[in-house]
Amino acid sequence: MRFDLFVPGASWLHRLDPRSKFLLVGVLLLMALLLKHLALLAGLLALTHLLLVGAGVPWSALRWLWARMAPLTFFILLLQPLFASGAGAPLLHIGPLVVTSGGVLDGISFALRANVMAFAASLLLFVTEAQALVLGLVRLGLPFEYGMTFSLALRYLPTTYGLWVNIIEAQQARGWTPERQSLLARLSAYRPVLVAVIIAALRLSQDLGLALACRGFGAPGTRSAWQDIRFTRTDTWICGAVSVAFGLFLAGRLLLGWGATTW
Template structure:
């Protein structure tokens, strides 16, 4: 089962330093937050999609399409019903509400797509090393990368326990959604206990390998800024400056 978004491709985006990709992602968040204008958010969406296309990772959009569509639909419904507009279309629904709902849906979706592009083109080890190079202490960065690796193991453990209980006659497939959630709750306990037990083994393995012996660590994986990183950062900063200029000059 492939849980994570990373796609191993030969693209310029994959070759960028993880710090560059973190900065570009943050800049896209900042620009998305600055505007609620539909046309400007569509331009930003186009730029983000173009950036993703450079990394050949847009096929991952299929994997998060349900979330993106849910966000867009919920946003349009919520804002169409509640936004205080003047052009009434039907009941409480206003034209302004629908347009605002679409804009907010795009705003959230574009941030999520920017996050997806980052995760699809950056390995967990690169994210961890990038965080260390940005000044995050090694221990939290190590905890982060270990936790990410633990998630599939926990899911796999829960799957095994579920199958074991099903083979003993536990019926998890009937009933409404609440009844089915209720049936899953007792399964949480053996999963948690099994995982906590494994933590002891992991701790001993780390101790035996001298974890924490020295603050100065070397890394098998090396990252450094190249010309392409400076080029991508320069373009991203230029777009940010233009966005800030438009924001204040034209009060968009």
């Protein structure tokens, strides 16, 4: 399991302020939600891949994300034509269910949309460090305590998962083999492991709370950042270009109806 997707690099996307990346990713997500046309959605998906590859994200990371999206894509392509048949010529009858050409096109459109949104969100995670991501949220108005909580969650998710793995391996070293039992017995066998993980996580949270208290967390006063973020001229140009492009897209989509149909 991977929780930190950041790929170090020096590309222009890496150097952008996190708030500029929020705007870019937000625009891509809104465009994916407003579009239904297959060619335009495929173009957006290709654009996200070009941005990721241009930022130095390795193909192995893209394959990893495609593998995570494959089950969802499969179920969308399978279920959408069956249970939400759109207009068009009937292609297949399965009892009371009718698969139409419109339903198939809608399924492909939904699948493309889901993948565009996944890769657009990954664009933010692959090229932004967790600390910069949280600092960007705080600069946008998120209370510092919430940002700190989010940062700690990102940091300690792998730690909690490591506790789970260590406890399971310790149990397996003592002859614990739940996979040979029935489903209910297997679930019951995981109960002591879950209890041990909860106890270890509570101890970890208590130690973390004491460490934060020793460092003055929650004390009044103006806070500073060890590595601050700031807007540059490049950020201004990128935000301006993205805003203009999104305005033109909205005009074409809402006034001219671009991308309102699947084909």
